[in-house]
Amino acid sequence: MKYEAVIGLEVHAELSTESKIYCSCSAKFGADINTHTCPVCTGMPGALPVLNKQVVHYAAKMGLATGCTVNRLCKADRKNYFYPDLPKAYQISQFDIPICENGEVFFYVDGEKKSCRLERIHFEEDAGKLLHDEIDGTVVDFNRCGVPLIEMVTKPDLHSSAEAKEFLEMIKTTLSYLDICDCKMEEGSIRCDVNVSIRPEGSTEFGTRVEMKNINTFSGAVRAIDYEVARQIEVVENGGTIQQETRRWDDVKLKNTVMRTKEDAQDYRYFPDPDLIAVEIDDEWYKQIESEIPELPISRYERYLNEYGMTAMESRQLMDSYAKATLLDTAAASGKVKPKAAANWILSDISKYLNDKELELENTKMTAEKLVDLICLIDAGTISGAAGKKVLIQLFETDETAEQIVERLGLKQVSDEGAILEIVKDVIAKNEKAVADFKAGKNVTGFLVGQCMKASKGQGNPQIINKLIAQELAKL
Amino acid sequence: MELFKKTATELSSMLKAKEISAVELTNDILARTEAVESKVQGYVTLTADAARKQAEAVDAKRSAGDELSDLAGIPVAIKDNICTKGTLTTCASKMLYNFNPPYNATVMEKLAAHDIVMTGKANMDEFAMGSSCENSGMHPTHNPHNLNKVPGGSSGGSAAVVAAGEVPLSLGSDTGGSIRQPASFCGVVGLKPTYGAVSRYGLIAFASSLDQIGPFGRCVEDTAMLFDAITAHDPKHDSTSVKTPFEGTTRANLNADMKGKKIGLPKEYFGEGISEEVRKSVLAAAETYKSLGAEVFEISLPLSEYALPIYYILSSAEASSNLARFDGVKYGYRTPNADEDLIALYTKSRSEGFGEEVQRRIMLGTYVLSSGYYDAYYKKARAAQRKIKAEFASAFEKCDAILTPVAPTTAYEIGSKTTNPLEMYAGDICTVSVNIAGLPAMVQPCGFDSNKMPIGMQLIGPRFGEQTLLNAGYAFEKATGLKNIIAEL
Numbered sequence: 001m002k003y004e005a006v007i008g009l010e011v012h013a014e015l016s017t018e019s020k021i022y023c024s025c026s027a028k029f030g031a032d033i034n035t036h037t038c039p040v041c042t043g044m045p046g047a048l049p050v051l052n053k054q055v056v057h058y059a060a061k062m063g064l065a066t067g068c069t070v071n072r073l074c075k076a077d078r079k080n081y082f083y084p085d086l087p088k089a090y091q092i093s094q095f096d097i098p099i100c101e102n103g104e105v106f107f108y109v110d111g112e113k114k115s116c117r118l119e120r121i122h123f124e125e126d127a128g129k130l131l132h133d134e135i136d137g138t139v140v141d142f143n144r145c146g147v148p149l150i151e152m153v154t155k156p157d158l159h160s161s162a163e164a165k166e167f168l169e170m171i172k173t174t175l176s177y178l179d180i181c182d183c184k185m186e187e188g189s190i191r192c193d194v195n196v197s198i199r200p201e202g203s204t205e206f207g208t209r210v211e212m213k214n215i216n217t218f219s220g221a222v223r224a225i226d227y228e229v230a231r232q233i234e235v236v237e238n239g240g241t242i243q244q245e246t247r248r249w250d251d252v253k254l255k256n257t258v259m260r261t262k263e264d265a266q267d268y269r270y271f272p273d274p275d276l277i278a279v280e281i282d283d284e285w286y287k288q289i290e291s292e293i294p295e296l297p298i299s300r301y302e303r304y305l306n307e308y309g310m311t312a313m314e315s316r317q318l319m320d321s322y323a324k325a326t327l328l329d330t331a332a333a334s335g336k337v338k339p340k341a342a343a344n345w346i347l348s349d350i351s352k353y354l355n356d357k358e359l360e361l362e363n364t365k366m367t368a369e370k371l372v373d374l375i376c377l378i379d380a381g382t383i384s385g386a387a388g389k390k391v392l393i394q395l396f397e398t399d400e401t402a403e404q405i406v407e408r409l410g411l412k413q414v415s416d417e418g419a420i421l422e423i424v425k426d427v428i429a430k431n432e433k434a435v436a437d438f439k440a441g442k443n444v445t446g447f448l449v450g451q452c453m454k455a456s457k458g459q460g461n462p463q464i465i466n467k468l469i470a471q472e473l474a475k476l
Numbered sequence: 477m478e479l480f481k482k483t484a485t486e487l488s489s490m491l492k493a494k495e496i497s498a499v500e501l502t503n504d505i506l507a508r509t510e511a512v513e514s515k516v517q518g519y520v521t522l523t524a525d526a527a528r529k530q531a532e533a534v535d536a537k538r539s540a541g542d543e544l545s546d547l548a549g550i551p552v553a554i555k556d557n558i559c560t561k562g563t564l565t566t567c568a569s570k571m572l573y574n575f576n577p578p579y580n581a582t583v584m585e586k587l588a589a590h591d592i593v594m595t596g597k598a599n600m601d602e603f604a605m606g607s608s609c610e611n612s613g614m615h616p617t618h619n620p621h622n623l624n625k626v627p628g629g630s631s632g633g634s635a636a637v638v639a640a641g642e643v644p645l646s647l648g649s650d651t652g653g654s655i656r657q658p659a660s661f662c663g664v665v666g667l668k669p670t671y672g673a674v675s676r677y678g679l680i681a682f683a684s685s686l687d688q689i690g691p692f693g694r695c696v697e698d699t700a701m702l703f704d705a706i707t708a709h710d711p712k713h714d715s716t717s718v719k720t721p722f723e724g725t726t727r728a729n730l731n732a733d734m735k736g737k738k739i740g741l742p743k744e745y746f747g748e749g750i751s752e753e754v755r756k757s758v759l760a761a762a763e764t765y766k767s768l769g770a771e772v773f774e775i776s777l778p779l780s781e782y783a784l785p786i787y788y789i790l791s792s793a794e795a796s797s798n799l800a801r802f803d804g805v806k807y808g809y810r811t812p813n814a815d816e817d818l819i820a821l822y823t824k825s826r827s828e829g830f831g832e833e834v835q836r837r838i839m840l841g842t843y844v845l846s847s848g849y850y851d852a853y854y855k856k857a858r859a860a861q862r863k864i865k866a867e868f869a870s871a872f873e874k875c876d877a878i879l880t881p882v883a884p885t886t887a888y889e890i891g892s893k894t895t896n897p898l899e900m901y902a903g904d905i906c907t908v909s910v911n912i913a914g915l916p917a918m919v920q921p922c923g924f925d926s927n928k929m930p931i932g933m934q935l936i937g938p939r940f941g942e943q944t945l946l947n948a949g950y951a952f953e954k955a956t957g958l959k960n961i962i963a964e965l
Contacts (some may be wrong), residue, residue: 045565045680267846271850274683274716275715
């Protein structure tokens with residue numbers, strides 16, 4: 001029998017606010033143990049939370065970018081459970097009324113457009129971290145305690161690990177477009193739990209689902225899903241039944257084990273947090289949030305693919321980087337250059353420079369205006385393509401315009417045919433061996449062009465040189 | 477000089493006029509404390525040395541010509557559930573026997589800015605759960621008017637030390653009557669402010685939506701003076717804090733004119749279960765108001781009979797969550813007997829650290845929040861709470877204040893109710909609705925019973941009605957002379 005996997009995800013993203021969700025401690029990653037702490041985030045008796053409204057702003061932004069309805073009255077609820085990394089023994093989360101509901105995320109898998117509905121997005125506080133190896137015993141680091149999170153819960157709309165991966169990538173890209181998450185996987189900025197069930201292909205009923213925790217990377221999610229789907233098929237094929245349970249994924253051993261069964265499911269005793277009052281997103285605030293939503297990644301992707309005539313891979317590469325795609329769109333909007341030409345520069349030389357130097361585009365001096373000027377100079381024949389590459393490096397590193405750089409480096413191309421003809425004649429005269437080879441039927445054009453470029457200190461227009469060499473050789 | 481017999485208002489004038497120094501005052505107060513504290517046992521922690529140092533500092537400021545608050549140099553006792561940086565804050569619980577807060581409650585910051593002299597941390601029912609101070613995990617406190625009787629609770633220590641002349645002022649907290657009932661039992665003034673009027677930051681929570689810090693004094697003006705010092709909008713630390721219209725001005729605006737004021741007597745509060753002596757005394761107070769020109773009439777608050785179950789559901793639910801953080805991991809009591817695993821550490825630390833009443837409420841609260849029971853208890857109680865609020869709101873369309881008894885009886889014998897928690901809970905019948913509705917209420921002495929135990933009356937006001945209550949109390953004091961009652965010890 002053939003089976004279909006049914007997959008739902010719960011994605012946690014840490015929001016990149018300056019301070020924590022309920023106190024003024026820094027939310028930055030990587031500080032010394034227990035230095036970003038105060039009575040509030042360590043759950044000292046008597047300390048009280050005060051909501052950081054930036055969290056509401058960011059969460060609503062993600063909701064609007066994923067087509068959710070935003071609930072204007074945001075309340076917070078307590079989720080009660082005991083664990084040493086949770087100093088109040090409850091997490092302040094949202095229960096019955098999440099800030100965002102009923103969204104949908106679109107993405108492409110192997111050229112086919114798919115979607116996955118979002119059931120809800122809510123905001124909550126992160127827990128601390130248990131460090132087992134620092135000393136003899138266990139240390140609780142409360143730095144992460146109170147770092148704001150949004151949790152995005154999907155409907156069970158995904159049917160393969162590949163779909164799950166593309167969905168996650170699209171969530172990550174959207175978060176980066178909105179500039180609300182660092183998206184640093186290695187720092188745990190985005191984490192996800194996976195719900196998996198299987199059913200006979202063609203069936204519309206849901207099988208018993210298994211939740212998997214401890215998935216830290218997208219590729220880990222793929223491995224965990226593939227493993228779990230195969231495990232469930234094997235259980236069913238052998239006449240067994242799937243138990244509703246939570247399993248822990250081990251990405252080193254590449255297998256999962258039971259964490260807890262349905263019987264010991266926890267009762268979190270959710271109730272409205274009496275220490276907090278509901279926060280209203282009024283019309284003005286809502287409009288402000290709305291105005292901050294940029295063109296979404298999928299829309300850019302489709303525009304590059306359909307309007308700019310780029311390949312799927314090129315479109316995807318551009319979409320993945322908000323900065324690069326924005327550079328392209330701004331350059332294209334000038335109307336002075338072909339989008340495709342700008343895209344080629346961005347995907348090749350610009351990307352290479354950034355990779356080599358390990359820089360982010362926004363941390364260099366490159367602007368769309370500079371890039372447009374550069375392309376125009378090449379298109380007009382003022383400089384050669386080769387000279388353009390030299391100019392490009394300077395554009396990243398100086399405040400000069402392309403023209404100023406061309407001037408300073410003396411890269412202006414000589415297109416005066418009379419002047420070039422002098423050089424061509426001189427080169428032919430000085431290279432008797434090449435002339436002899438030519439007469440013997442060999443192709444010496446490349447060699448002679450190179451000599452001419454050298455003689456012109458690189459400034460001769462190669463097309464004109466080519467043309468004049470052909471013309472002069474023909475005279476021999 | 478017997479400075480301990482004077483009101484804070486009188487002491488403030490004497491300090492200002494430099495007739496006495498803060499050190500003299502503190503020494504006098506501490507001498508009285510030394511003489512009577514072994515009988516009253518109102519403190520968990522006495523901070524005599526620190527108090528003398530604070531007093532010296534105030535005197536130094538005064539001689540340097542600094543502009544000082546009226547409260548500068550006045551001794552104040554603090555209930556032991558209010559965080560005091562550097563001074564043990566135990567909630568009278570074994571669970572927090574060694575807890576030294578790393579920060580000050582907002583009210584302590586306020587009082588420090590007023591240069592008060594803290595005398596110590598007052599005893600209470602453990603985690604403010606109880607009505608007699610017998611649930612203290614440290615020791616019971618005795619009623620200064622009769623040492624065999626309870627001082628009331630949970631702020632029993634705060635009320636007792638004021639009544640005993642050990643200190644002129646103190647802070648308590650009130651979740652269901654915890655300021656008002658001990659004020660009544662001890663014959664002092666106690667004010668439970670409008671919910672949100674005083675920052676809760678640093679008050680170790682019992683039931684967050686009901687808890688409120690408030691002042692005790694031996695007269696209305698003293699109480700207003702301390703209230704003014706602690707009332708402040710605290711948006712950076714307490715989301716439930718609110719901006720009041722009277723912030724810091726109630727004492728200056730005290731006005732004893734009762735002409736035309738409307739006072740309602742809710743018939744449900746004078747019915748069965750209220751002792752005859754208490755009823756008569758409060759009704760006599762109503763007559764006093766009439767004689768002062770107030771309009772006094774009967775009203776009805778029929779939903780009040782639901783207040784007690786609503787209160788015990790909501791307060792226990794919140795307490796079960798608020799007290800979950802006491803797990804032996806980070807601070808406070810940790811069992812020496814858990815070598816098995818983490819769960820054993822939690823359960824043993826909590827079972828050994830919390831007293832019986834606290835454990836009872838945690839279990840009650842956990843139950844009413846459990847899936848399957850939430851709708852029947854917690855949710856229903858919340859809905860009923862809205863109705864009670866509405867009922868009070870419509871009552872206050874007709875009257876300026878509501879006058880009621882505080883408790884069914886005067887202070888009872890120590891040990892007489894400890895075996896029956898339900899009977900103890902029933903004693904809160906007159907006070908809990910005020911917290912459920914988030915309203916202000918003030919208690920002050922209105923007479924004595926045949927055993928010479930104080931009887932208190934309760935004035936309930938609309939939201940932000942503190943000035944009305946203080947004025948009415950001030951008028952009553954002037955008319956009857958019932959103020960600054962210090963127990964003979």
